[in-house]
Amino acid sequence: MSARSSLWNTAKKCVTIGLIGVTVKDRYVSIAAVRGGSMSPSLNPVTDEVSGSRVSTFDDYVLVEKFCLGRYRFSHGDVVIFTSPTNHKERHIKRIIGLPGDWVGISHIDDVMRVPEGHCWVEGDNLLSSLDSRSLGPIPLGLIRGRVTHVVWPPSRIGRVKREIRQPTVPSY
Amino acid sequence: MGPSMLPTIDLNGNVIIVERASVWLQKVSRGDMVVLTSPEDPNKQVIKRIVGMEGESVTYLIKPGESDECQTIVVPKGRVWVQGDNIHDSRDSRVFGAIPYGLVHGKLFWRVWPASRFGSMCNV
Numbered sequence: 001m002s003a004r005s006s007l008w009n010t011a012k013k014c015v016t017i018g019l020i021g022v023t024v025k026d027r028y029v030s031i032a033a034v035r036g037g038s039m040s041p042s043l044n045p046v047t048d049e050v051s052g053s054r055v056s057t058f059d060d061y062v063l064v065e066k067f068c069l070g071r072y073r074f075s076h077g078d079v080v081i082f083t084s085p086t087n088h089k090e091r092h093i094k095r096i097i098g099l100p101g102d103w104v105g106i107s108h109i110d111d112v113m114r115v116p117e118g119h120c121w122v123e124g125d126n127l128l129s130s131l132d133s134r135s136l137g138p139i140p141l142g143l144i145r146g147r148v149t150h151v152v153w154p155p156s157r158i159g160r161v162k163r164e165i166r167q168p169t170v171p172s173y
Numbered sequence: 174m175g176p177s178m179l180p181t182i183d184l185n186g187n188v189i190i191v192e193r194a195s196v197w198l199q200k201v202s203r204g205d206m207v208v209l210t211s212p213e214d215p216n217k218q219v220i221k222r223i224v225g226m227e228g229e230s231v232t233y234l235i236k237p238g239e240s241d242e243c244q245t246i247v248v249p250k251g252r253v254w255v256q257g258d259n260i261h262d263s264r265d266s267r268v269f270g271a272i273p274y275g276l277v278h279g280k281l282f283w284r285v286w287p288a289s290r291f292g293s294m295c296n297v
Contacts, residue, residue: 072215083275086251118213142210143275 027066031152032081034060034093038124038131042079042161043093043151046126061153062093062161064146072141074099074120077163079148082122082139093148094122094132097166100141106134118142125164177257177265178220181206181297188286189294191279201253202226206281206294209255212269220281221265225254227274233267234260246271253277 024030037046037054043062045055064081068074074096084090098104098121105112115121119138124130133139151157176184191208195201203223211217225231225248232245237260248254252271257263266272281294 083273084251085273085275086249088251088273088275116213118211118215140210140212140273140276141215142212143273144215 029066030064030146031061032064032091032093032146032148034062036129038126038129039079039093039095040126042095042125042164043148046129056154058154060151060157062148063150063152065149066146068147069144072144074141074144074147075163077165079161079163080122080144081146081148082144085136085139085143091145092122092131094124094130095164095166097121097123097133098138104133108134113138120144123166175262177259177263178206178222179259179262181222181258182220186286187284187290189281190283190285192282193279195280196277201277201280203229204296206297207255207277208279208281209272210276210278212272212276213264218278221255221257221263223253224256224266225271227252229254231266235267237261 034043037044040046043060047053047055068078074080076096076099078096079093080096081091081093084092098115100115100117100119102115102121103112104115104121115138119140121133121138123132123134148161150160182189195205196207201207201223203226206220206222208218208220211219224233227248227250230245230247231254232243233256234240235242235244246254248271252273254266254271256265256267260267284290284292284294
């Protein structure tokens with residue numbers, strides 16, 4: 001009988017921890033893995049921007065805070081994680097360059113566009129190898145799932161992810 | 174709740190149960206009513222009906238009530254086309270385009286109030 005009751009106790013503890021974990025992950029903070037070198041050198045730095053060969057064989061893991069999702073108020077330079085508009089199962093990490101109402105330049109067609117209401121313009125830090133708003137278009141703010149605040153792994157790279165203000169890629173004239 | 178889903182959901186308070194499992198399991202399809210975050214304002218949640226899933230073609234009246242001119246588009250990958258049932262007074266995909274599936278949060282499942290319209294929201 002004591003084996004059954006200890007199994008029941010373990011089961012209760014697992015469910016409680018699971019519920020607390022899911023709540024914290026959905027509403028407060030979570031950890032995400034960074035894949036790819038599109039945010040080099042801030043995240044997953046690369047030695048060669050074109051070939052993408054990485055400095056470290058391990059991916060960075062970052063802390064994602066969800067408090068920003070209460071009012072969807074972001075600042076220029078915030079690094080955010082968002083669901084891809086073309087595949088809802090994928091998530092991307094990029095930096096916010098333009099907020100609703102901003103004018104952004106699209107260099108490959110020598111044009112400017114205004115970021116529509118409720119959307120933002122995101123770009124990776126490594127412009128040579130980044131799938132971002134330059135090809136996906138402005139991203140609805142409702143797709144953002146959190147803001148990246150710190151790198152938590154590997155230990156040598158633990159630190160804040162800084163907010164960097166950068167002008168959007170403007171036409172070269 | 175605005176008038177965009179008349180007559181299915183009227184202007185007096187309706188209480189409807191929304192379930193999230195179908196969205197997560199991708200079991201939503203054309204004809205379902207869904208709750209989604211508006212692409213025009215992320216703080217607003219709106220209810221619309223899915224008229225086209227990715228890959229399907231949707232034909233809609235450009236100016237309902239004024240002319241019979243139609244336009245046909247194919248819904249791009251990863252997106253859905255949503256419209257309100259009251260096409261004369263609804264801001265939907267005819268205004269802001271097909272929305273990414275990641276903005277869809279729940280499917281309308283069962284109407285609890287008013288009691289005279291109690292019942293399932295499927296095939297309504």
